[in-house]
Amino acid sequence: MTNGIDVERVNGIDVLTLRGEHDLSTATDVSRRIDLALESASGLAIDLSETTFIDSAVLRVLITAQERANEQGAGFAIAVADSSGHGVHRLLTLTGLDAKLSTQPSRAGAIAAAAS
């Protein structure tokens, strides 16, 4: 799978899709895209359903995004689906941050949660 970051706006919610693998080498770009989204969108959904790998550098970006969204009253949710890579599920479980992050089991669920 080709790595990439896509952003689209759905009913005022920015949906940021991370495709493929993301680590320290892309964390800065992911963070920048999130910052741009939170400047203008009423909510942010981050879709990890097509993400095959993340490391703790990306996990930190996701946690910071959730904290920032909460501070400014924007909706926020992350889609962690069955199709997300083993490494995505594993990192969230090992760190215990699956309980701290606002996650949904599908892209549609994350968009709905970010809009509410």
Next chain:
Amino acid sequence: METVSERVEIEIAATAAGVPLVRHALRGLLTGLEVPDDVIADIALAVTEACTNAVVHAYPSGGGTIHITASHLDGELDVAVRDHGGGMSPRMDTPGLGVGLPVIAAIARSVAIGSPDGGGTEVRMQFALRTAVG
């Protein structure tokens, strides 16, 4: 029992761009050894965290290299990630969560951090290849 050994050595510039290169090389080695996908994913995560630690902490002023050695023998993989920098000094602007080493410890059969002759830091990890890890 047949003894099978493989050894891969990689040297990368201590930059973020080098981290996925190490992960991809390790996956290639492990796929060739027919290691289960979930075990490969775990090892890829642990080694990525070790490389990220080296990139972030070893050379605060930039530059430098990281040397990775992966040795396979009889169903175990020994991975050493060595830098020649100033050690794992804390950074206020660290891009991580401070969970890298705990993640490595949870996945690896054993992990040791040393200061080898010649300076720098070496993180040595041992993984079981044929059974569930962690």
